[in-house]
Amino acid sequence: MRVLFTVSDWPGHWSAMVPLGWALQAAGHEVRVVCAPSQEEPLARAGLTAVPVLDGWDMAFQGRLQNYLNAGKDLWPYPEPPLHPVTGEPLADLADFDLGGWFKENVPVLSERARRSTDAAVGFARWWRPDVQVHDLVSIEGLLLGRVLGIPSAVHLWGPAGTDEHEPGLTLVPVDMSRSFERYAVGEPGFDRLTHVIDPNPAALAPALLGAERLPVRFVPYNGPGAVPGWLAELPERPRVCVVWGTSVSEMFGEVSFTVPKVVEALSDLGVEVVLTLTGADRDRMEGELPDGVRLLERVPLHLLLPHCDLVVHHGGAGCVMTALAAGVPQLALTNGVEQRLNADRIAAAGAGLGLSNAAVEVAQIRAAAERLLRDPAHRAAAERLRAENEARPAPADLVRTLEQLAARQPAAVGGAHR
Known part of the structure; x- marks a missing residue:
């Protein structure tokens, strides 16, 4: 079985997926991880094979941009203004960053980068022909591939945040800068059409999901390599x-x-x-x-x-x-x-x-x-x-059997019209 992992540009978003990758490989399955070049080395240290073809938004920039937007909605907790979204330097005033002007100037570049990223992900997937896909919560390419490929796909949560959160200022649905969902004729980006969610949370913390089947798994920590002092x-x-x-x-x-x-x-x-x-x-x-x-x-x-x-x-x-x-x-x-x-x-x-x-x-x-x-x-x-x-939850090795069963129900297809 070939399993494609698709991850965003932040190790904290995909580290919870690493033990599943190990379990799949130990069971004899092939695993590839579509990622940005910045994640190639961390993934190699984790023992997973990277496919560094993505060229999306930097996650630190996205975090600072969200803080800037939240500050405009009185959701910023500090008396000082947040950091400049682009430079990371302190702002003296929110007005010191022209959000509208910056977007007007940079959206064409960001959109073209996003187009290259999503198209590269689809291109690799169509060539490699995976049987199952697993992606992290904020990977726009993973969300897209789940619909384009016509194969079983699951989002893997990294913690207590789920797919049906309504906290003011919390934005988890990734931004589709290149209108890839429209270009591939697969609807609108969102979590409403997810079919499976891998949830590592004990029942006491189980987050709300938008109708998808919950696949429970034990949380096995991966915090990078190291030695016992x-x-x-x-x-x-x-x-x-x-x-x-x-x-x-x-x-x-x-x-x-x-x-x-x-x-x-x-x-x-x-x-x-x-x-x-x-x-x-x-x-x-x-x-x-x-x-x-x-x-x-x-x-x-x-x-x-x-x-x-x-x-x-x-x-x-x-x-x-x-x-x-x-x-x-x-x-x-x-x-x-x-x-x-x-x-x-x-x-x-x-x-x-x-x-x-x-x-x-x-x-x-x-x-x-x-x-x-x-x-x-x-x-x-x-x-x-x-x-x-x-x-007491199923180990990642048990989840491997679940993914095998999902793959066996539906042969791999690589459809999706590209316009």
């Missing part, structure tokens, strides 16, 4: 708290969102061991500022650390949320964006964590929330329940 086998003398801060937060929300110094200060009074996982510029910001009991790491996969922690503090990203869930660790999420807040709210509703708005949070609030999560056994018990629910 030798000190991790040593039993800590005090509770261990892991602090995770993704580089994407500063890249999309600016330096004003970098709350790690506040977190370190808040935890310093709780008698805990603190493990910071930071990379790049975020790591540089913390050099020379670490008190006793704080360890600074770089590029240690999160799934290796969290099973040995008593609490994780993070920015609310789905990768952190789901990895902590799989480890059975209580979570404190300091959120910036709408999806991050959605993730935090659903973990809190399940009793396994708490969420605070990063834009307004103070040291005392972080300290009180961390202390509550460390001392109240109900949160640990809820986190353990989520871990147990996750482990």
